[in-house]
Amino acid sequence: MSPNALIPSHRKPRRSASSRALRAGVTGGFLTLAVTGATVPANAAEKPVSETQEMPTITAALATSAAKSADAAQQxxxxxxxxxxxxxxxxxxxxxxxxxxxxxxxxxxxxxxxxxxxxxxxxxxxxxxxxxxxxxxxxxxxxxxxxxxxxSSSHATGSAASLVSFLKSQLGKAYVLGSSGPSSYDCSGLTQAAFSQIGIDLPRVSQSQSTTGTQVGLGNLQVGDILYWGSAGSAYHVAVYVGNGNFIGAQNPSTGIVERPLSYDMPTGAVRVL
Known part of the structure; x- marks a missing residue:
C-alpha cells in the first residue's frame, strides 16, 4: 500500500456548479423569467451580474401609452x-x-x-x-x-246801371249772416236786394243763385253777372260783377260790403240773369 493512501487529498474535489442565466421574454404582456441550469467547470469564474443581466423589455403599459400618444397626435x-x-x-x-x-x-x-x-x-x-x-x-x-x-258804355245803362248804382250805395255797410238789409247784409242777401231793385227775383241762398240764369265764362263777363265761389249748386259765396275787372259783395264780418278786383279773390264761375 502506498504510504499516501490514507492521507486525505488536499485537492479540491471536482464539483458541478449550476450557473443561472436569466432569460427575459414577454409572454401575453407579462415579463417571464426562465431559469436554466448549466453545468460548468468548477474552476470557471462567475461573471458579475451586471455583465449577464439583459435590458428590461417594453411593457404592455408603455406600449398602450405610446398608442394613446399616437392617437392623440392624430386627433x-x-x-x-x-x-x-x-x-x-x-x-x-x-x-x-x-x-x-x-x-x-x-x-x-x-x-x-x-x-x-x-x-x-x-x-x-x-x-x-x-x-x-x-x-x-x-x-x-x-x-x-x-x-x-x-x-261799359252800352252795358252800364238801363237795368245794369241801376244795379251798379244800388250796390255802390251799400258800400261800407256791415256784414251780418242771414241779413237782407237795409242796414246790413250777408253775401246772398245783398245780391237778392240788388236785383230786386230792377225787378228780378233771385233765390235767397248762394247755392241756388249759382245755378240761376246762364253759366258764362270768366273771360266773357258783363256788368251785372253774378259771381260765385265753390261749385255751381253748392257755392259758398256770391257777389256781382260791376265792370272794369271789379266786383261788389258782402265779404265777411271784418270787411263788410266792399268793392274788390277779381284778382283779390278769383271766383269759380258766373251766371248771367240780365
Missing amino acids: AAYNYERQALQDATEAKADEAAGKAKAAAEKKAKAEAEAKKAAEEARQEKEAAQARASRSETRSALSAVSDSSSSS
Whole structure:
C-alpha cells in the first residue's frame, strides 16, 4: 500500500456548479423569467451580474401609452384640419356677405336717387302747371278788363246801371249772416236786394243763385253777372260783377260790403240773369 493512501487529498474535489442565466421574454404582456441550469467547470469564474443581466423589455403599459400618444397626435391633426376648413368656409361666407351688402347698398342708393329725380320732376311739373294757370288767370283778367272797357258804355245803362248804382250805395255797410238789409247784409242777401231793385227775383241762398240764369265764362263777363265761389249748386259765396275787372259783395264780418278786383279773390264761375 502506498504510504499516501490514507492521507486525505488536499485537492479540491471536482464539483458541478449550476450557473443561472436569466432569460427575459414577454409572454401575453407579462415579463417571464426562465431559469436554466448549466453545468460548468468548477474552476470557471462567475461573471458579475451586471455583465449577464439583459435590458428590461417594453411593457404592455408603455406600449398602450405610446398608442394613446399616437392617437392623440392624430386627433390633434384632424382637429386642426377641421378648424382650418371651418375658418376657410367662414371667410368665404363673410366675403360673400360683404359683397351682398355692398350690392344692396348700391341698389338702395340708386333707388333713392331715382326717387329723388322723380320727385324733382314731379315738383317741376307742378310748378310749370302753376305758372301756366297763373298765366291763364292773368289772360282772363286782361280779357275781362278789355271787354268791360269796350262795352261799359252800352252795358252800364238801363237795368245794369241801376244795379251798379244800388250796390255802390251799400258800400261800407256791415256784414251780418242771414241779413237782407237795409242796414246790413250777408253775401246772398245783398245780391237778392240788388236785383230786386230792377225787378228780378233771385233765390235767397248762394247755392241756388249759382245755378240761376246762364253759366258764362270768366273771360266773357258783363256788368251785372253774378259771381260765385265753390261749385255751381253748392257755392259758398256770391257777389256781382260791376265792370272794369271789379266786383261788389258782402265779404265777411271784418270787411263788410266792399268793392274788390277779381284778382283779390278769383271766383269759380258766373251766371248771367240780365
